[in-house]
Amino acid sequence: MTETSWTIGAHGESKFCWVHLDGHDEKAMRWLDTGSEGSGHGLPPTARFNLTTAETRPRCQPLDGGVIINLRGPRAHAEEEGDELVSIRIWAERGRIVSVTYRRLAGLEQLRVRMDKGEFLDPGDLIAALAVQISHQLDPVIAELGDQVDDCELSLSSEHFHLRREIAHARSKAISYRRFIVPQRQALEAMALLEQDWIEDEDRIHLREAADRFARMAEELEAVRERSALLHEQITDLRAEKIDRRSLVIAIVAMIFLPLTFVTGLFGMNVDGIPYAHHPLSFWAVTGFSLLVGASVAIWFAVANWFRN
Structure with a gap:
């Protein structure tokens, strides 16, 4: 053996x-x-x-x-x-x-x-x-x-x-x-x-x-x-919780920019008849309005405690 x-x-x-x-x-x-x-x-x-x-x-x-x-x-x-x-x-x-x-x-x-x-x-x-x-x-x-x-x-x-x-x-x-x-x-x-x-x-x-x-x-x-x-x-x-939190952040950012996208898209059309198209302060007025809308939406999300969820 x-x-x-x-x-x-x-x-x-x-x-x-x-x-x-x-x-x-x-x-x-x-x-x-x-x-x-x-x-x-x-x-x-x-x-x-x-x-x-x-x-x-x-x-x-x-x-x-x-x-x-x-x-x-x-x-x-x-x-x-x-x-x-x-x-x-x-x-x-x-x-x-x-x-x-x-x-x-x-x-x-x-x-x-x-x-x-x-x-x-x-x-x-x-x-x-x-x-x-x-x-x-x-x-x-x-x-x-x-x-x-x-x-x-x-x-x-x-x-x-x-x-x-x-x-x-x-x-x-x-x-x-x-x-x-x-x-x-x-x-x-x-x-x-x-x-x-x-x-x-x-x-x-x-x-x-x-x-x-x-x-x-x-x-x-x-x-x-x-x-x-x-x-x-x-x-x-x-x-899953971490993915949900990231998805929530993405959704909030998308909601903030959604009205801004509408405003910029509306004033960005290449057609005649847009009001104040040749006014020297038109650009700054639209920019300020967009910032105001974005800040208002962000404040609303903060008051509703979305950022903590």
């Missing part, structure tokens, strides 16, 4: 091993069907199908004395495309765990080192440690989303329409995380209730602790989503 696929056995009296496979490693994936060096490995068909399926969501399902459990955690490389949370597919039974990932899961190497040191004595220890590790990794990420929305709320004003992009980004990430965190909590709660002799009481405590963390994350993500939607509506209202 390649360095992204491995088999580790626990030290001491425990007969427990962890077989991890890279979904893109063809040799490793053939092991699921043919067995290692020709020896059968006893995986149920349903478990093999779950380990090789392309799309998964967090779940927990007991099967033939073992457990199928799919979890999601942060990806090892942030620049990768796709979902923020990558999947790890697990088949757990007494003495053995078989897991498959198609994208690198953050923190998997740390678990590998701990497994190699013999810290995990049964599948329950390893799965509980994985769940707790994922919850610790996601806690600051979810908190950062909430802080981002807090900052947007504090800086919200009619001059900060660029916040719409940040709010939309935070809302999109919250929806993406919540899509997997809610069923992951349910999967861990279900596993903590399973009657498997290799799931010890301490493992159940850790599983419930991780499930509780995911429940709080789900609530925080729901709050982020709702607050983002509310902020988006507030920014839209501010934008």
Whole structure:
């Protein structure tokens, strides 16, 4: 197997091993069907199908004395495309765990080192440690989303329409995380209730602790989503209000110049018979009359409080 696929056995009296496979490693994936060096490995068909399926969501399902459990955690490389949370597919039974990932899961190497040191004595220890590790990794990420929305709320004003992009980004990430965190909590709660002799009481405590963390994350993500939607509506209202104010100013200016346009158009006609056409003060008289009309209309708008609206 390649360095992204491995088999580790626990030290001491425990007969427990962890077989991890890279979904893109063809040799490793053939092991699921043919067995290692020709020896059968006893995986149920349903478990093999779950380990090789392309799309998964967090779940927990007991099967033939073992457990199928799919979890999601942060990806090892942030620049990768796709979902923020990558999947790890697990088949757990007494003495053995078989897991498959198609994208690198953050923190998997740390678990590998701990497994190699013999810290995990049964599948329950390893799965509980994985769940707790994922919850610790996601806690600051979810908190950062909430802080981002807090900052947007504090800086919200009619001059900060660029916040719409940040709010939309935070809302999109919250929806993406919540899509997997809610069923992951349910999967861990279900596993903590399973009657498997290799799931010890301490493992159940850790599983419930991780499930509780995911429940709080789900609530925080729901709050982020709702607050983002509310902020988006507030920014839209501010934008509409600003457009209305500008439209009002344009309308007032147009109303002031409307009578002036009529007067200047009337006296600007190139026809005979216009009164005082040759009088030396005619131009100044028309100009003064236009200014008087414009000032009168502007004063009327001011008295009617149009400028304050």
